[in-house]
Amino acid sequence: MLGISDPWIWGVYVLCLLSTLLCVIYGALKWNYGWxxxxxxxxxxxxxxKSEDELEQRLGL
Amino acid sequence: MNIWIxxxxxxxxxxxxxYLGYKGWKATKCSxxxxxxxxxxxxxxxxxSYGATFISTSAIVGFGGTAGLFGMGLLWLTFFNIFLGIFxxxxxxxxxxxxxxxxxxxxxxxxxxxxxxxxRFIQAFSGLVIFFGMPLYAAVVLIGGARFLExxxxxxxxxALLIFSVIVAAYVVWGGLKGVMYTDAMQGTIMLVGMVFxxxxxxxxxxxxxxxxxxLTNMASLVPENLAQTGHLGWTAMPALGSPxxxxxxxxxxxxxxxGVLAMPQLVVRFMTVRSSRxxxxxxxxxxxxxxxMTGVAFTVGALSNVFFLQEDGKIAxxxxxxxxxxxxxxxxxxxxxxxxxxxxxxxxxxAGMSTLSSQIHTxxxxxxxxxxxxxxxxxxxxxxxxxxxxxxIAIVIAVVLGYVLPESIIARGTAIFFGLxxxxxxxxxxxxxFWRRATREGAIAGLLTGTFMSVFWLVFVHQxxxxxxxxxxxxxxxxxxxxQMPWPVVDPIVVxxxxxxxxxxxxxxxxxxxxDKHLEKCFRGVK
Numbered sequence: 001m002l003g004i005s006d007p008w009i010w011g012v013y014v015l016c017l018l019s020t021l022l023c024v025i026y027g028a029l030k031w032n033y034g035w036x037x038x039x040x041x042x043x044x045x046x047x048x049x050k051s052e053d054e055l056e057q058r059l060g061l
Numbered sequence: 062m063n064i065w066i067x068x069x070x071x072x073x074x075x076x077x078x079x080y081l082g083y084k085g086w087k088a089t090k091c092s093x094x095x096x097x098x099x100x101x102x103x104x105x106x107x108x109x110s111y112g113a114t115f116i117s118t119s120a121i122v123g124f125g126g127t128a129g130l131f132g133m134g135l136l137w138l139t140f141f142n143i144f145l146g147i148f149x150x151x152x153x154x155x156x157x158x159x160x161x162x163x164x165x166x167x168x169x170x171x172x173x174x175x176x177x178x179x180x181r182f183i184q185a186f187s188g189l190v191i192f193f194g195m196p197l198y199a200a201v202v203l204i205g206g207a208r209f210l211e212x213x214x215x216x217x218x219x220x221a222l223l224i225f226s227v228i229v230a231a232y233v234v235w236g237g238l239k240g241v242m243y244t245d246a247m248q249g250t251i252m253l254v255g256m257v258f259x260x261x262x263x264x265x266x267x268x269x270x271x272x273x274x275x276x277l278t279n280m281a282s283l284v285p286e287n288l289a290q291t292g293h294l295g296w297t298a299m300p301a302l303g304s305p306x307x308x309x310x311x312x313x314x315x316x317x318x319x320x321g322v323l324a325m326p327q328l329v330v331r332f333m334t335v336r337s338s339r340x341x342x343x344x345x346x347x348x349x350x351x352x353x354x355m356t357g358v359a360f361t362v363g364a365l366s367n368v369f370f371l372q373e374d375g376k377i378a379x380x381x382x383x384x385x386x387x388x389x390x391x392x393x394x395x396x397x398x399x400x401x402x403x404x405x406x407x408x409x410x411x412x413a414g415m416s417t418l419s420s421q422i423h424t425x426x427x428x429x430x431x432x433x434x435x436x437x438x439x440x441x442x443x444x445x446x447x448x449x450x451x452x453x454x455i456a457i458v459i460a461v462v463l464g465y466v467l468p469e470s471i472i473a474r475g476t477a478i479f480f481g482l483x484x485x486x487x488x489x490x491x492x493x494x495x496f497w498r499r500a501t502r503e504g505a506i507a508g509l510l511t512g513t514f515m516s517v518f519w520l521v522f523v524h525q526x527x528x529x530x531x532x533x534x535x536x537x538x539x540x541x542x543x544x545x546q547m548p549w550p551v552v553d554p555i556v557v558x559x560x561x562x563x564x565x566x567x568x569x570x571x572x573x574x575x576x577x578d579k580h581l582e583k584c585f586r587g588v589k
Contacts, residue, residue, distance in 0.1 A: 003274030027346020041337040059430040059449040
């Protein structure tokens with residue numbers, strides 16, 4: 001198949017494409033999933049990022 | 062070669078980088094507005110910035126070249142990268158890491174582990190493992206870029222390494238660019254465009270997908286005698302089961318790197334900087350495609366370079382590269398691709414090197430400054446700035462020096478050693494932290510120490526490639542390896558160290574006092 005005789009190789013070639021497809025389908029189906037908590041999550045993230053900024057300034061990174 | 066095309070392209074690239082860096086920097090000055098407004102920023106931008114950190118010159122040049130030597134069996138690593146590194150990492154590990162990191166206000170990977178298990182030792186020790194382990198990974202990322210410069214500009218490798226190090230160091234030291242999504246996203250985009258062209262041109266040059274693969278399959282009889290004896294059965298076949306070649310491919314390259322990606326400190330931190338779980342879901346889509354186009358293309362093209370070199374020069378790829386797998390991709394791109402593409406590819410590699418190295422250096426800085434120094438000193442500020450600066454400087458110097466002294470064909474192996482070390486040391490503890498409430502501090506420490514010391518012991522005394530190069534086993538035991546019986550000298554440390562660390566974590570957790578409910582509630586608040 002695909003010019004490759006070893007099933008372990010053409011198998012993984014196909015598997016790579018299928019796992020990418022899985023990522024695409026999952027991402028597309030869940031595109032807007034969880035938007036209800038997003039506002040709260042963003043404020044949590046903001047608080048976290050402020051602490052990280054302080055750390056970076058302290059360490060000069 | 063018209064070198065002026067290169068100069069103009071590099072200049073334009075650097076100008077755009079500076080502009081985007083400035084734009085991002087200005088935006089983060091009013092962080093709150095930026096974050097909320099940024100909610101509607103395209104998920105593409107965010108996922109690309111992940112990808113740029115994930116994929117370095119090591120993946121493209123080092124592993125691509127290794128595929129030129131080993132063949133398409135390396136695609137198993139691509140599968141692991143997509144399935145474990147994106148799907149499982151983002152959905153299972155990412156969401157929990159993000160929530161728990163915020164619950165505990167953990168700012169680094171060791172910080173998260175230390176706070177989850179209420180242990181300063183875990184944080185400090187993990188910080189040291191990262192600080193001392195990562196220069197090897199940084200060194201091979203530098204070598205990857207330098208090998209390409211060496212071939213493209215026809216200059217000495219030593220000078221190429223210096224040039225590449227100076228460019229990347231200037232970028233990192235200039236600061237402010239780290240974590241700025243637009244810069245990373247641009248680098249990711251350049252990488253994506255470069256790899257799409259590379260794949261399309263390779264397949265079209267070799268007569269199409271099936272014809273190209275068939276031509277590679279037909280070359281099986283050309284495998285050099287010494288490689289065939291160790292199990293190499295051709296570039297479109299897995300190595301003979303249980304042969305040294307098979308163990309290296311499966312245990313070191315595929316498992317070491319494929320599993321190790323789950324516990325990479327600089328990638329774990331990325332989960333905490335994601336704005337919401339929704340963003341993580343979306344990033345799975347773009348991330349999956351991106352990794353396929355990076356490692357999938359690099360490994361396929363690396364293997365197919367054998368067909369090209371046979372048709373053009375009558376030799377296989379590793380013979381063309383004079384035995385140095387790290388030079389296969391640079392040679393192939395320079396010989397097979399049009400000039401403008403060679404320069405675009407050089408930018409691709411610069412972008413890949415810059416984004417990865419800046420996150421490596423940031424991780425090393427926080428490992429030494431916060432996780433080790435501030436953590437043990439039990440106070441913040443004061444001399445931690447100085448300690449971090451000196452630490453980062455030492456780490457950069459070690460990386461560059463390693464770049465000069467490491468042997469040829471080292472990129473993939475060096476990457477695998479670091480990824481394998483991270484998996485062995487951290488993965489059992491990290492997984493237990495996220496998924497197992499019964500895990501105890503003592504269990505986590507047992508896993509951390511078992512995984513770390515078993516890996517180091519295995520590298521020094523058992524795994525032949527490293528033990529021979531280090532020479533410590535020879536000095537103490539009078540021979541290169543402790544166990545000479547096959548397959549042990551070719552079994553990667555991760556195969557032994559990770560399961561042992563897992564057993565240690567579970568057994569010691571079960572025989573020690575469970576953590577307090579109050580602490581667990583705090584850690585797992587909102588974790589679903």
